Amino acid sequence: MAGLRGVVALLTLAVLGVLVSALTGCGGTAASIAAEDEGMVVLRRSEGEDPKTIDPHKAGDTGSSRHCSMCYESLLEYDFLERPAKLVPCTAREMPTYDTATLTYTFKLRDDVYFQDDRCFHPDAAGKTFAEEGERKLGTSGKGRKLTAHDYVWSFKRLSAIPDAEGFWLFEHKIAGIDEYHVKAMDLFSEDPDAWRKHLNEGKVEGIWAPDDHTFCVRFTEPYPQFLYAIAMSYGVAMAREAVEYYGAEIARKPVGTGPFVLKRWRFNMELVWERSPSYRDQRFPSSDNPDHARFKPFMGKRLPLADKVHFRIIKESQPEFLEFLQGNIDISGIDKDQFSTAITPQNELTPLLRDKGIQLRTWEDPYMSYIALNMDDNEVGTPAGDRGLAIRRALCLCIDREDLIRRYLNGRGVAARHVIPSTTFGYTEESGMTWQRYDPAEGRRQLEAAGFKVESIGRDLYRTTNPATGKQVNVTVLIRRNDQQSADYAVFLKSCGDKVGIRIESERMTFAEWLKRSNDRVGQAFDSGWIMDYPDAQNNLQLLYGPNAAQGLNYSGYNSEAYNRMYRELAPLDESDPAQRARKGDLVHQMHAELDKDLPWVMLNWNKTYSLYHSWYTHPDPNPFAYSYTKFVYADTPKRGELATSWASMPVLPGLLLSLLFLVPAGLMASRVIRQAR
Secondary structure (H helix, E strand, C coil): HHHHHHHHHHHHHHHHHHHHHHCCCCCCCCHHHHHHCCCCCEEEEEEECCCCCHHHHHCCHHHHHHHHHHHCCCCECCCCCCCCCCCCCCCCCCCCCCCCCCCCEEEEEECCCCCEEEEHCCCHHCCCCCHCHHHCCCCCCECCECCCHHHHHHHHHHHHCCCCCHHHHHHHCCCHHHHHHHHHHHHHHHCHHHHHHHHHHCCCCCCCCEEEEEEEEECCCCCCCCCCHHHHCHHHHCCCHHHHHHHHHHHCCCCCCCCCCEEEEECCCCCEEEEEECCCCCEEHHHHHHHHHHHHHHHCEEEECCCCCCCCCCCCCCCHHHHHHCCCCEEEEEEHHHHHHHCCCCCCCCCCCHCCCCCEEEEEEEEEEEEEEECCCCCCCCCHHHHHHHHHHHHHHHHCHHHHHHHHHHHCCCECCCCCCCCCCCCCCCHHCCCCCCHHHHHHHHHHHHCCCEEEEEEEEEEEEEEECCCCCCEEEEEEEECCCHHHHHHHHHHHHHCCCCCCCEECCCHHHHHHHHHHHHHCCCEEEEEECCCCCCEEEEEEECCCHHHHCCCCCCCCHHHHHHHHHHCCCCCCCCCCHHHHHHHHHHHHHHHHHHHEEEEEEEEEEEEEEEECCCEEECCCCCCCCCHCHHHHHHCHHHHHHHHHHHCCCCCCHHHHHHHHHHHHHHHHHHHHHHC
């Protein structure tokens, strides 16, 4: 069997190697790309789809947030070099002061931050809109004005006033007067658009103000130590009122910010091209004597951004994207399931095909977790079912073979999850892991029998658990948030796990929009779920099981433990910079996991593990999944890319060999299918 797998892998490598040498690829040949980039530092990347928006207040996904950060800036950002993640000033000239008596943060702004030049700032554009003037006037730019503290006041209000803002939850119930402002804005938006606009521009929020152009203040109703992390997200950036009013809905495609890049071109389904902003302030690459930062030495002290241009190509399918990477036409690449064996050996190393090209591999654990939220209001698996419901939840946790899921369905790109927080977050300890979140189907069957269920063997590793009261097999339906081949495979996996404890696990696959509605309304027994951490604080994940958050669309299980809720309310305001509060927070994280282990509202699955490939000419940052503004620090040796990519493209190909290998592809695919069926 191992020999057969090796043959298939070798055939795949050979075919890909030939194709990579033979194909010139869409988006230009290596020679034409090199000619286009001559004399510039150009980063070449890809996206699987266009960003949904470049309006930062509506950017709720990572792709949109990444592009927002090319142009827009917050008061703070993540340090490029320091790990663990550390916040440093961005448009603020220093870290803010905090008044514990009044719960007020005060920021002092830099004096050299300007919005990019744009038509919206031209005197002739006053009182006009893009809808009236159209594309013909965009070449007539006005000089970008200086950023002031009033821009942050207006931007925070806009996040609270537009009905489709993604990030208002970061401010809700926390900033003084923000809830009242928000409620009035929602009422006016549908009833009186003119009054709504006046409310946005002139309305006051008690806890947000600017004493002068360079001072911005935020006052809270309760301690909120996560606020600084929250405003480092795209929701906390400054937007220019002139730009939003001029472009209207088109601001989602025509961003105007203070950041390092300006959007030069966006051709839908094809490309986004960002270029260095001529008005970007004098910011320098940070310095460090840490030996771990040695590869950044050539850039330390250089003016940012390092790149003159960043070219994103939209490549929807993973296979052509991977081939473009192998040809050198893009600088970095992830590894999809279909390409994993081509890139990574069974020893978890790069294959010769990639290693010989000087490609580098980097892996890290992402703060993205997958889990199944069990509806705690359900009569079969939830709290109303009493001890029998708890036994079912325990059996579900014990029957899931997480290692098998990661090995067979994720190509090893995961880590089995026993905690609600990742291992890199304060509060995580091995001891705080949930004991029922393990693979032990025999114990699962014992738990069911102890609760009064009848468990009988019906075959090799197959069981049937029936409820004596009904005589029917215990059945649990999981709602899966996609409907593709991967979700079909996942459904088969879940069923095979349930068979080991006698529970019939059925799956209902659906679109994400339908899943979101069903899960928000908690119409179903169990919901296939995932969460990517927004900032490096345990509170961000532990909020997902806070009872009142069921109404906010965060707590899909509807878990509502009085003990857990009490501990969450105590944990949320604790400041990790204070030693006593930090110690108490660590204790609470441990106790909250123990409470979850007692009730089991979730079946934990895995944390994501990222595999990323880099060409030798690309200087990449150390992983920081919370930072979206790192592109200004990244460098690519454009001449080296052009030289290597052109040489790879010019390698001779034997037509006979290509033809022979193409005939062998179906045989290789069939062999691969036989292997999968035999496992």
